[in-house]
Amino acid sequence: MITTDLNPATLWQALRAIPDPEFGVSIVDLGLIYSVECTPDLVQVVMTLTTSSCPSGGWIHEGVRAAVEQFAGSREVQVDLVFEPAWTTDRLSAEARRVLGGDETQ
Amino acid sequence: MAASWLATQGRLPLAFMLLGLGWLGVATAMLALSPGVLALSHAAPAVVALTHAWVLGVFVSVATGAIYQIAPVALGTTLWRERLGWWHFALQSISIPGMVYAFSRWDMATLGLFASPFALGIGLFAINTWKTVRNSGRHDAVAWSLQLAALWLLLTVVVGLVAAANRLWTFLPFDPITVLRAHAHLGLGGFFLTLLQGVTFRLVPMFTLGDVPDWRPVRSGLWLSQFGLISLAPALLLQWNLLASASAVLVLAGMLSSGHAFRRTLATRKKRALDPGLRAFLAGCGALLLAPILGLLLLWPASPWGSGGGGFGAMPYAVALLVGGLLPVIVGMLCKVIPFLTWMIAYGPKVGRVPTPSAGALTAPRLEAWALSLQGSAVVPLFIGAWTQEPWLLSLGACLLAAGVMLFVYHAGLVLRHLWAPRIPASAAPPSP
Numbered sequence: 182m183i184t185t186d187l188n189p190a191t192l193w194q195a196l197r198a199i200p201d202p203e204f205g206v207s208i209v210d211l212g213l214i215y216s217v218e219c220t221p222d223l224v225q226v227v228m229t230l231t232t233s234s235c236p237s238g239g240w241i242h243e244g245v246r247a248a249v250e251q252f253a254g255s256r257e258v259q260v261d262l263v264f265e266p267a268w269t270t271d272r273l274s275a276e277a278r279r280v281l282g283g284d285e286t287q
Numbered sequence: 288m289a290a291s292w293l294a295t296q297g298r299l300p301l302a303f304m305l306l307g308l309g310w311l312g313v314a315t316a317m318l319a320l321s322p323g324v325l326a327l328s329h330a331a332p333a334v335v336a337l338t339h340a341w342v343l344g345v346f347v348s349v350a351t352g353a354i355y356q357i358a359p360v361a362l363g364t365t366l367w368r369e370r371l372g373w374w375h376f377a378l379q380s381i382s383i384p385g386m387v388y389a390f391s392r393w394d395m396a397t398l399g400l401f402a403s404p405f406a407l408g409i410g411l412f413a414i415n416t417w418k419t420v421r422n423s424g425r426h427d428a429v430a431w432s433l434q435l436a437a438l439w440l441l442l443t444v445v446v447g448l449v450a451a452a453n454r455l456w457t458f459l460p461f462d463p464i465t466v467l468r469a470h471a472h473l474g475l476g477g478f479f480l481t482l483l484q485g486v487t488f489r490l491v492p493m494f495t496l497g498d499v500p501d502w503r504p505v506r507s508g509l510w511l512s513q514f515g516l517i518s519l520a521p522a523l524l525l526q527w528n529l530l531a532s533a534s535a536v537l538v539l540a541g542m543l544s545s546g547h548a549f550r551r552t553l554a555t556r557k558k559r560a561l562d563p564g565l566r567a568f569l570a571g572c573g574a575l576l577l578a579p580i581l582g583l584l585l586l587w588p589a590s591p592w593g594s595g596g597g598g599f600g601a602m603p604y605a606v607a608l609l610v611g612g613l614l615p616v617i618v619g620m621l622c623k624v625i626p627f628l629t630w631m632i633a634y635g636p637k638v639g640r641v642p643t644p645s646a647g648a649l650t651a652p653r654l655e656a657w658a659l660s661l662q663g664s665a666v667v668p669l670f671i672g673a674w675t676q677e678p679w680l681l682s683l684g685a686c687l688l689a690a691g692v693m694l695f696v697y698h699a700g701l702v703l704r705h706l707w708a709p710r711i712p713a714s715a716a717p718p719s720p
Binding site: 198199200201202203204205231232233234235236237239240241243244245246247248249251270273278281282 | 296356360361362363489492493494496557558559560627630631634635636638639640642643644645646647648
């Protein structure tokens with residue numbers, strides 16, 4: 182396990198491997214991850230869901246924690262699920278828009 | 288959110304989905320073996336048995352299971368008592384076969400024996416739904432539609448029990464046929480329509496990354512339909528055609544308002560391509576709009592399209608409503624819910640630990656589309672066959688439906704296989720720590 186010099190970019194890459202179960206698009210490309218911060222003692226992820234009533238939200242939240250814990254070593258892992266600011270489709274990446282066909286509505 | 292709580296999620300709704308899937312096979316087999324029953328009167332024992340196999344076995348099982356899944360997530364709460372849901376499942380599983388058998392033999396005493404536990408199960412379902420909604424503290428259109436749908440379903444079952452008792456002891460001063468019609472409309476209009484006019488506006492935006500731009504037509508659609516439904520059943524019972532017509536117009540106005548809201552909601556979606564299940568759901572909702580119009584035609588036998596010898600009768604109306612409208616809606620729900628629940632159970636606990644597929648990746652969209660198209664192609668021959676009482680058209684329609692259902696059940700089996708043989712995708716592996 183890596184316990185020093187944890188780069189947030191590594192965590193972003195790990196989170197990118199988690200697809201949303203409904204849309205098949207990475208949760209990073211969907212814009213569900215608001216921030217990833219690493220300190221010597223703590224890894225903090227702030228995330229949201231496309232809707233507060235997302236039925237798979239619990240598993241995504243748990244999955245983000247599990248993915249981060251693989252890299253955190255002895256650091257504490259804190260995954261905050263927030264709905265303020267609310268997720269909007271503006272957070273979709275270009276890749277997500279391509280997969281979803283959302284460009285047609287722009 | 289505790290992982291132990293998450294792990295139990297999805298099992299109860301999935302059990303209901305499997306019950307509905309099993310009944311889809313049985314009900315289709317009943318029709319395929321005797322397609323000529325659709326040329327009989329709507330009060331014939333074989334028709335009543337077939338109708339209850341479809342409506343209770345397939346439609347109510349799937350819809351109640353969907354509510355156990357949808358209500359907590361749509362309302363942002365947890366189900367009040369999951370154990371009550373399992374009791375409901377047990378009661379429903381044992382009672383429907385007995386009810387269908389009793390209807391086919393027109394044995395009202397046996398019917399009462401099996402319909403009573405069914406009613407008890409629906410009572411438990413209604414209490415669970417009401418308490419879940421109440422605990423959520425929500426009072427929006429979705430919350431109201433869930434509460435009202437549960438109320439209509441309970442009322443329908445109670446009226447059905449009373450109608451069966453009346454066949455044994457004849458205590459109601461009404462024609463039994465009018466009681467049957469009131470019972471049918473309470474269930475089909477009250478339960479299914481009310482449910483669709485609410486939860487659709489939570490689910491479709493969720494599946495398509497859309498938004499409800501204006502809740503006012505959603506609310507007005509729901510309440511207009513409720514006013515129409517409240518007066519429809521008594522009007523049918525008392526054969527007050529003018530009131531029944533006015534009620535049908537109110538229901539139609541409500542449906543149009545909901546349809547307008549739905550069209551605007553769909554226009555906001557970011558996921559442009561609609562999958563086969565959602566397309567079937569939309570097609571079924573569109574076909575249901577025809578129901579009050581066909582019902583109005585039936586109310587006026589003297590009109591050129593009216594009922595009577597060789598005219599438009601109750602059977603084509605029922606075929607249009609059940610096979611043309613409710614079947615694609617319910618099967619469309621199954622297309623979305625079965626892969627999702629399978630994903631929840633098979634892959635949910637693995638998220639973030641190993642690469643996981645999406646729920647959509649568990650399906651075979653082309654096979655699914657074929658199954659749904661075959662089912663859809665059965666509607667016209669069954670509708671015209673029931674109207675003209677033409678045996679070859681009924682046989683053709685039943686064969687097409689059976690082929691579509693067989694493919695659908697096979698496809699569902701492929702999805703469900705992931706429960707005991709999950710497949711971890713090789714690609715998209717997360718980087719090593």
